[in-house]
Amino acid sequence: MDWFRERGLTRKVSRVIEQDDFLADTGIHQVGDVLEYDEVTTYYCGGRIDIRDDSKEGYDGWNEYGLPPMHGEDFNDFGDWLEEFPTESLWEFDELVAQYEQDRDTKIRWAEDTWFKCHECGLITDLRKTKQPVHKLDCTRN
Numbered sequence: 001m002d003w004f005r006e007r008g009l010t011r012k013v014s015r016v017i018e019q020d021d022f023l024a025d026t027g028i029h030q031v032g033d034v035l036e037y038d039e040v041t042t043y044y045c046g047g048r049i050d051i052r053d054d055s056k057e058g059y060d061g062w063n064e065y066g067l068p069p070m071h072g073e074d075f076n077d078f079g080d081w082l083e084e085f086p087t088e089s090l091w092e093f094d095e096l097v098a099q100y101e102q103d104r105d106t107k108i109r110w111a112e113d114t115w116f117k118c119h120e121c122g123l124i125t126d127l128r129k130t131k132q133p134v135h136k137l138d139c140t141r142n
Contacts, residue, residue: 001038001040003044003069004038004044005038006117006124007114007115007124007126008126009040009041010040010041011038011041012036012037012038012039013036013037014034014035014036015034016033016034016035017029017031017032017033017034019031042071043072044069044075044111045069045070045075045076046066046067046069046111048064048066049064049082049093049096050062050064051063051064051065051090053090063090065093065096068110068112069111069112070108071108071109071111074106074108074109077104077106078100078108081100081103082096085099085100113127114126114127114128115127118133118135118136118139120139120141121135121138121139121141122136123135
């Protein structure tokens, strides 16, 4: 949740615990209690692309590509496209992305194109508002 919160992708939500609510059955909450929590407003997803060479035995033909966070809609569509895109040879990650974007006539909305996080000072810059990353005053990247 912190990843979403740090990027302004949550909103505060509250709801009242109702009689038939499973939370009332746990004993932690009672009917009528007000529960406040953060709800994600825009999903971003990341993970990996599993690669399998069916011509090899066991784990010999297994590989994977790390998949950086992207907009959730793009993640789902890219996954659907990959399911229907068998290849005879191992493609480079950038080649897969380029082919997907060409086939779907779209660009993946990568999180890193929207937000920059300095790994030294930890400050997150929204690149839609400023083109240069912002750092804390004591950051050596200033």
